[in-house]
Amino acid sequence: MKLLKSLPLAAAVIAAPSLGFAQDAGAAxxxxxxxxTTxxxxxxxxxxxxxxxxxxxLEAGLVRSKNVTMQLTKNIALFSIAAIMFWLIGYNIMYPGDYGDALGDGETSKWLIDGVLGNFMSPKDIKTEIDAGGYSNASDFFFQLMxxxxxxxxxxxxxxERIKLWPFLLFVVVLTGIIYPIEASWQWGGGWLANMGFSDFAGSTLVHAAGGFAALAGAIVLGPRLGKYKDGRVNPMPGSNLxxxxxxxxxxxxxxxxxxxxxxxxxGTLxxxxxxxxxxxxxNMAAAAGAVTALILTQVMYGKVDLTMVLNGALAGLVSITAEPLAPSLFDALWxxxxxxxxxxxxxxLLDKLKIDDVVGAIPVHLIAGVWGTLIVALHTQATLTDADGNPVLDAEGAEQTVGFFAQLITQAIGVxxxxxxxxxxxxxxxxxxxLTVGIRVSEEAEVNGLDVSELGMEAYPEFSKG
Known part of the structure; x- marks a missing residue:
């Protein structure tokens, strides 16, 4: 009897170290x-x-030499502006759940006021409570900013090659601070598209097609370069450095x-x-397939390979797989x-026939291929059906039920x-x-002379112009 009474105590003594090890293992x-994950x-x-x-x-190589410095300036400036605007305004708008789930509650005005105005008064702090687990808030902010x-x-x-620097950068302020964060919040911020089952894994539409739509609007308002479309012909304007x-x-x-x-x-897991x-x-497979397809098609259609098409073919392949790069097989990624x-x-x-001047081909690559990639998600990913409380609907065998291909395709199309x-x-x-106000296009003289000289006063290749 004494032995039996002592057994629980002995077991506790023996178990105590193992419990400590379990806690240590869990913490580790x-x-x-x-x-x-960080x-x-x-x-x-x-x-x-x-x-x-x-x-x-890419842009420096595809514009003419007289406009290279302008493109380089725009690229470093737009990234720097995006970094500031996303912190100052965009991050709060994109993730409304971070300050009260206002968007989820339908309080759109509160969401915009808090996101746009509130963060001016009290900018978001991205410091992390390390013991909270998961990942560093700073790392998430850094990743999403990109x-x-x-x-x-x-x-x-x-x-x-025809837009003024400062109006372009002003548009970047609006795009990165307000336009992109709002539409991205519809999916990645837990908004209405996420709730209806729309899926865009890494942003074929949320990032790439969105940028393409903004570019298309700008190209229409801005108009084509001088001499690009003349007398019913398309005049090629080769880039400076392939x-x-x-x-x-x-x-x-x-x-x-x-x-x-x-x-x-x-x-954090296997x-x-x-x-x-x-x-x-x-x-990688999608990029390779896009490049090879453009390589073969240009040879067949034009009798010679077009390097710029091959380059954009690779990029279009990348954009196409971005909406769902995990579910497809390698063969699926290829096609x-x-x-x-x-x-x-x-x-x-086709854009040239419509007289829409896209210097680097960003609209076909990012907008059209982005739409394609987002729609084809329906073939590999169907949203899980949920009940009124948001719980998954299970079949007779206890498995989660998903919507069919056509239902998911419609959802994807609604999102796009x-x-x-x-x-x-x-x-x-x-x-x-x-x-109408500040003007967005340089003068004809400035466009002919090049934006490097007219807008910036410096050239990327000054020895060429000096003979």
């Missing part, structure tokens, strides 16, 4: 998750930051691994690490990216149309108001 696991955000973030260099090099800046970079190339354009494409390709891989948003690896593989390359080859001349209309209309209004 939480710390490991915090470290690796590291994913930081690595993904600086890879996407490197895409800013890719856009700068997507905001990318949206602005897309606009820059389309409007090259080596730089190719370098820019490879930099963008590299940065895209952070763009898509980082959007897994977690790397499954998350494996998912990131699969995303990398699919992203999804290949369609992106096909889109570029056929859409670039709503984002497209919002970004295009608001951007068009902003561009048009600036055209």
């Amino acid at each position: 696991a939480a710390e490991t998750q915090f470290i690796f 590291l994913l955000f930081l690595m993904g973030g600086f890879l996407v930051f490197w895409m800013a260099a890719g856009f700068a090099m 997507f905001c800046a990318t949206t602005a970079s897309i606009v820059s190339g389309t409007l090259a 080596a730089l354009a190719t370098l820019g494409t490879f930099i963008l390709w590299l940065g895209w691994f952070g763009f898509n891989g980082g959007s897994q948003l977690a790397m 499954s998350d690490a494996n998912a990131v690896a699969e995303i990398f593989a699919n992203t 999804i990216g290949a369609v992106g390359g096909l889109i570029v080859v056929f859409t670039v001349p 149309i709503s984002i497209g209309l919002f970004v295009f209309v608001v951007s068009f209004v902003v561009w048009y108001l600036m055209k």
Whole structure:
């Protein structure tokens, strides 16, 4: 009997160290998750930051030499403005749940007032309570900022060679501080598109098509370059440096691994690490397929390979897979990216027929391929059905029920149309108001002489002009 009575005490003594070990193991696991997920955000973030260099090099190579300095200036300025505006206003608008779920409660006015005005008075603090687990708030802010800046970079190339510097940068303030954060909040901030089951993993529409719609609105208001469309003909205006354009494409390709891989948003488990690896593989495959498709098509259609089409084909493949880079197989990633390359080859001349002057091909690459990539998500990802309380609806075997392909396709289309209309209309209004007030286009003389001299007073290649 004494022995039996002593057994619970002995068991407790024996178990005490193991309980301590379990607690230590749990704490260690939480710390490991915090470290690796934070590291994913930081690595993904600086890879996407490197895409800013890719856009700068691509644009510098595809504009004429007399406009190179202007493009470089716009790219470093737009990124810097985006960094400030996203912190000052955009982050609060994009994530309304961070200050009371006003958007989820339908209090749109409170959401905008708190997001736009409130943060001027009390800017968001991104410091982290380390023991809270998950990831560093600063790393999340850093990562999300890069997507905001990318949206602005897309606009820059389309409007090259004829737009004034300061009106362009003023538009960047509005785009990165208000337009992008509002439409991105509809999905990534837990807004109405997220609630209806719309899916855009890393931003084929939320980032790329949105930037494309803003660029399209600007191109329409701004008009084409002098001499681009004359006497019913399209006059080619070759870029200054295809080596730089190719370098820019490879930099963008590299940065895209952070763009898509980082959007897994977690790397604290084996499954998350494996998912990131699969995303990398699919992203690479789509880019390769887009490039090869453009390579073959231009040879067949024009009798010679067009390098600029091949470069944009790779980028279109990347945009196409961005909406869902995890669910597809490698073969699926190949044909999804290949369609992106096909889109570029056929859409670039279509824009010229419409007399929409897109200097670098950003509208076919980011807008059209972005729409394609977002719609095809329905083939691989269907939203889970939920009841009135938001709980998953289960079938007879206890598995979660999902909507069918066509229902998801309609949801995807609603998301694309709503984002497209919002970004295009608001951007068009902003561009048009600036055209009526401050003016957005340089004079004919300035355009002929080049924006480097007329707007900045310095040239990227001064020895060329001096003979």
